[in-house]
Amino acid sequence: MTDNPRTDVLLDPRHDALLDGPCRSGEREVFERGANEPAEAARQREEAAKAVCHRCPVRLPCRRHALADRVLHGVRGGLTPDERHLLLVNSQGA
Helix, strand or coil: CCCCCCHHHCEECCCCEECCCHHHCCCHHHHCCCCCCCHHHHHHHHHHHHHHHHCCCCHHHHHHHHHHCCCCCCCECCECHHHHHHHHHHHHHC
16 A cells, blocks of 8 residues: 555545545644654644544544554654554564
């Protein structure tokens, strides 16, 4: 599968329909790091994205997709790329 970090192309495997989360609306900008974004600004943006994910009805399918497809960029399913990486590393060592 190709590495596509866009959450707006996720399909719900149970219904073969697009997952419709708040990241597809006007809140999208908090999910991706901008070029030359300072570390503190990135942390604040990631926390804002996680807050959006926290109330999202498709958070878990989004997270599963990001983990399964090894999405390297942006907050997905309430997890940063580093957090997803740690989960994957830890699950392989178990």
